[in-house]
Amino acid sequence: MNQSVLKALDILDLFIKQHDMTLSDISKKLDMPKPTAYRLISALESRGVLHKQKYSEHDIRYTLGLKLLELGNIVSEQLETRKIAYPHMEALCQKINEVVHLVIIDQFEGVYIEKVESNQTLRLHTRIGKRSPLHIGSGPKLLLAYQGQDFIEDYLQTSHFSNVSEPFSMAAKSEIKKEIAGILQNGYAVSYGEQDAETIGISYPVRDHTGQVCASLAVSGPTIRFFGERGQQIQEETKKTAQAISKDLGYKKREDI
CATH class of the missing domain: 3.30.450.40 (GAF domain)
Structure with a gap:
């Protein structure tokens, strides 16, 4: 089974308990290197599955994207x-x-x-x-x-x-x-x-x-x-x-x- 897909799904599962997270939050919770986490997060963001909110230069958080709402409605x-x-x-x-x-x-x-x-x-x-x-x-x-x-x-x-x-x-x-x-x-x-x-x-x-x-x-x-x-x-x-x-x-x- 494709490990990248499984890791991406692990990231999404984190949002069940916490609605917004930083890159560091995700990396620590999954014991995943930051570059790997960033690559997967960026891919999910590009497809509308995650949404990036930039509050400041040092406070960038991710939430679930509207694409999931569309899929959920279906x-x-x-x-x-x-x-x-x-x-x-x-x-x-x-x-x-x-x-x-x-x-x-x-x-x-x-x-x-x-x-x-x-x-x-x-x-x-x-x-x-x-x-x-x-x-x-x-x-x-x-x-x-x-x-x-x-x-x-x-x-x-x-x-x-x-x-x-x-x-x-x-x-x-x-x-x-x-x-x-x-x-x-x-x-x-x-x-x-x-x-x-x-x-x-x-x-x-x-x-x-x-x-x-x-x-x-x-x-x-x-x-x-x-x-x-x-x-x-x-x-x-x-x-x-x-x-x-x-x-x-x-x-x-x-x-x-």
Whole structure:
């Protein structure tokens, strides 16, 4: 593990008990040479994680920076989304008896932040914290579709297939763009066997109070259980649940305003 990163985190931990400190304070508390402490502090300051306040030539103190407030707000919003979504997810799972996930976007990946398991004998084995490239799986794909054209173009310039260092081919880019267009037109995403063989995933958008898509509500299971009337029921109940979560997050459709 990168020792510089660990030392930088040790510095941040000091501010839990003391809100402002000098370079000497930090150096002594961590038994760290001043040049090393200064180098790490300067790096944290440059990224807005620490803030330097100069009271005099000999009294320079550091406090936590506003970048942490920004990151903290993001975490708080995610936790609030999970808290609000969970009872709805439980109710949906009881109705359709299939695994239900809540997925958010983190840079160029989808992250599964909540899960309600079914009691089916044949079921998918997934976990909270799982990450997936945004073009794989109904939940991540839906999030990619709603990120906007600039983000999508940036994503397609990166290397994500099977975690190998190869760019998307022109054919792959064309196929992803075609899927995105379909998702935006239909208002939901579907995946077939993209993460596990012979499985299907269906996802609907969850919107926050600003109207932005902040998460996707995904249900998945063996393909054989998602056809006919049962498949239609699963899709309709998932859509209703995503809308209910969005409403509880403060989202109002135009006709509601």
